[in-house]
Amino acid sequence: MKYFYLIFSGLKRKKLRTSLTILSIMVAFILFGYLTAIRQAFDAGVEVAGADRLIVRHKVSLIQLLPQNYEAKIEAIDGVSNAVHATWFGGIYQAPRNFFAQMPAVPEDLFDMYPEFILSDEHKEAWLATRSGAIAGRGLAERFDWKLGDRIPINATIWGKKDGGRTWEFDLVGIYDGAEKGTDTSQFFFRYDFFDETRANGAGLVGWYTVRVTDPDKAAEVAAAIDAEFANSAQETKTEPEGAFIQGFANQIGNIGFIIMSIMSAVFFTILLVAGNTMAYTVRERTSELAVLKAIGFTDRGVLSLVLGESLALTLVGGAIGLGIAALLVSMGDPTQGSFPVFYIPTRDFFLGLLLIAAMAFVAGILPALQAQKLQIADALRR
Amino acid sequence: MTTKANGEVLVKVSGVDKVFKRGSEEIHVLGGLDLEIPTGEFLALMGPSGSGKSTLLNLVGGLDRPSEGAVEVGGKRIDQLSDRKLAAWRARHVGLVFQFYNLMPVLSAQKNVELPLLLTRLSAAERKKRAAIALDIVGLSHRAGHYPRQLSGGEQQRTGIARAIVTDPTLLLCDEPTGDLDRKAGDEILDLLQALNREQGKTIIMVTHDVHAAARATRTLHLNKGRLSASPIDQ
Numbered sequence: 009m010k011y012f013y014l015i016f017s018g019l020k021r022k023k024l025r026t027s028l029t030i031l032s033i034m035v036a037f038i039l040f041g042y043l044t045a046i047r048q049a050f051d052a053g054v055e056v057a058g059a060d061r062l063i064v065r066h067k068v069s070l071i072q073l074l075p076q077n078y079e080a081k082i083e084a085i086d087g088v089s090n091a092v093h094a095t096w097f098g099g100i101y102q103a104p105r106n107f108f109a110q111m112p113a114v115p116e117d118l119f120d121m122y123p124e125f126i127l128s129d130e131h132k133e134a135w136l137a138t139r140s141g142a143i144a145g146r147g148l149a150e151r152f153d154w155k156l157g158d159r160i161p162i163n164a165t166i167w168g169k170k171d172g173g174r175t176w177e178f179d180l181v182g183i184y185d186g187a188e189k190g191t192d193t194s195q196f197f198f199r200y201d202f203f204d205e206t207r208a209n210g211a212g213l214v215g216w217y218t219v220r221v222t223d224p225d226k227a228a229e230v231a232a233a234i235d236a237e238f239a240n241s242a243q244e245t246k247t248e249p250e251g252a253f254i255q256g257f258a259n260q261i262g263n264i265g266f267i268i269m270s271i272m273s274a275v276f277f278t279i280l281l282v283a284g285n286t287m288a289y290t291v292r293e294r295t296s297e298l299a300v301l302k303a304i305g306f307t308d309r310g311v312l313s314l315v316l317g318e319s320l321a322l323t324l325v326g327g328a329i330g331l332g333i334a335a336l337l338v339s340m341g342d343p344t345q346g347s348f349p350v351f352y353i354p355t356r357d358f359f360l361g362l363l364l365i366a367a368m369a370f371v372a373g374i375l376p377a378l379q380a381q382k383l384q385i386a387d388a389l390r391r
Numbered sequence: 392m393t394t395k396a397n398g399e400v401l402v403k404v405s406g407v408d409k410v411f412k413r414g415s416e417e418i419h420v421l422g423g424l425d426l427e428i429p430t431g432e433f434l435a436l437m438g439p440s441g442s443g444k445s446t447l448l449n450l451v452g453g454l455d456r457p458s459e460g461a462v463e464v465g466g467k468r469i470d471q472l473s474d475r476k477l478a479a480w481r482a483r484h485v486g487l488v489f490q491f492y493n494l495m496p497v498l499s500a501q502k503n504v505e506l507p508l509l510l511t512r513l514s515a516a517e518r519k520k521r522a523a524i525a526l527d528i529v530g531l532s533h534r535a536g537h538y539p540r541q542l543s544g545g546e547q548q549r550t551g552i553a554r555a556i557v558t559d560p561t562l563l564l565c566d567e568p569t570g571d572l573d574r575k576a577g578d579e580i581l582d583l584l585q586a587l588n589r590e591q592g593k594t595i596i597m598v599t600h601d602v603h604a605a606a607r608a609t610r611t612l613h614l615n616k617g618r619l620s621a622s623p624i625d626q
């Protein structure tokens with residue numbers, strides 16, 4: 009594009025002002041990128057939640073347990089292809105701040121229900137062969153620098169052992185990877201049979217069920233059928249889509265998405281004023297230059313585009329650097345030192361960032377650009 | 392007085408009025424003005440300040456439109472062109488030289504001269520070559536990479552002239568091109584304009600206050616009270 013240098017040369021004019029403007033745009037986009045990653049951390053589960061998966065929990069609350077024999081009953085319901093149970097272990101590894109999810113699971117069921125967890129056959133076999141065996145997600149293993157064969161002691165907060173002890177020791181026999189970028193690899197699974205045998209109480213009780221339906225379009229009907237099945241029993245159930253379940257979990261902390269949106273709106277509004285101000289001055293100071301361009305044959309439309317182009321150059325430089333720095337910061341790890349299940353800027357949000365860059369350029373530049381477009385040559389040259 | 396005019400009328404201004412409105416006030420600058428300029432002429436336009444010299448120049452260059460009357464250049468009614476067509480016409484046919492040079496401070500002399508060529512279909516290499524030739528004509532090849540602030544007034548004006556001639560325009564319009572220069576630099580500019588007229592047959596209209604400058608032209612007209620005459624009316 010032959011007008012490139014003309015557009016970019018505009019940025020060289022008032023170097024200090026341009027730099028400050030670019031800097032503030034940059035800061036806005038660093039914030040945007042970073043907060044996006046945080047929101048993603050909270051939304052991750054919701055997004056990767058399978059449309060064909062339902063969660064069945066106790067009607068009263070999540071802490072209330074359900075009998076393990078519900079599994080067969082759920083599987084007998086029309087439209088259910090599989091049901092697996094899970095239980096919140098809630099133990100502490102070394103210190104409470106080292107939080108991560110630990111859950112007993114039936115190995116075959118786990119991989120059947122969550123194809124997004126990738127574990128090599130070798131590790132699978134090792135797990136099946138080791139009663140005290142456990143597997144960790146790649147992110148979790150890296151966080152604590154665990155190696156295969158490590159013995160992981162976890163202090164129980166809920167589940168004491170039959171022998172009166174509270175420290176559970178697991179042997180790390182496998183590390184699973186996520187099939188996708190958004191897959192949660194921060195979890196820790198150990199064998200349910202080992203758990204059920206070792207725990208002091210609650211034998212035969214589980215936390216909740218994950219149910220796969222044969223037809224996602226009929227998920228709502230299946231959910232209703234499950235709840236109907238256990239209505240008026242000692243343990244009534246509440247069944248909801250996996251996404252909604254995880255969302256509810258995240259909402260316990262607050263509406264993160266809303267908080268982040270509010271911050272971003274305030275930041276972008278401020279930056280828009282800064283950029284708009286810069287563009288307004290740029291045009292006002294260069295009235296005669298723009299008139300000369302028109303005099304030598306640039307059309308009104310051409311001058312309009314030039315000013316908008318300059319506005320875009322401004323936001324693009326600031327925005328691109330900002331997004332770049334945000335990506336770098338995010339790649340250096342999450343602010344909780346690893347409690348987030350995932351921490352990255354989704355590609356979708358990079359595109360959203362580019363869109364914001366363009367929108368900001370337009371909003372900041374359009375009024376000055378229209379002013380430049382309207383400029384009468386003879387008038388402007390007299391000033 | 393030598394004249395290269397070949398007699399063919401290039402610019403024809405007929406019955407032109409120009410009225411500016413400033414609020415409710417109307418300023419009649421030109422009234423029923425007629426002017427014919429043959430191809431190849433170097434016309435000096437003199438007159439007191441505020442008499443409408445720049446206004447007339449703007450009308451001929453298609454930078455402004457008359458309130459009344461017709462402006463023809465090369466047989467074409469430019470006052471009737473749409474804004475868009477008029478812009479294209481200016482790009483193709485008019486070279487402008489300003490009193491205060493009006494160069495882009497952030498562009499080198501070379502890039503300033505190339506500016507009008509951006510509106511053509513020429514390749515980058517061709518644009519560069521033509522700009523170099525134009526700079527050579529005005530004797531500034533050695534300053535091509537310099538920025539306006541690194542150039543003297545005379546050099547800036549020569550850059551301005553290079554920018555004006557780089558598209559090989561039909562008409563060269565100069566509004567007090569030596570008005571901001573000392574005598575020596577001004578003379579060099581006048582030498583240059585005269586050479587462009589004589590050697591390249593450029594038709595030039597030059598607004599000037601300076602009798603000495605006007606003497607370089609092939610014809611001098613005086614504008615006063617909205618009318619043109621061959622001699623200063625106030626004499």
Ligand SMILES: Nc1ncnc2c1ncn2[C@@H]1O[C@H](COP(=O)(O)OP(=O)(O)O)[C@@H](O)[C@H]1O
Pocket residue numbers: 386387390411412413418420438439440441442443444445446447
């Ligand atoms: N765009 C304009 N708006 C209002 N008045 C103008 C405008 N352009 C010129 N004038 C007025 O027209 C008169 C002639 O101006 P100008 O052509 O610049 O004179 P000169 O170039 O001979 O000094 C002046 O009185 C000036 O104030």
Ligand SMILES: [Mg+2]
Pocket residue numbers: 444445446566
């Ligand atoms: Mg004037």
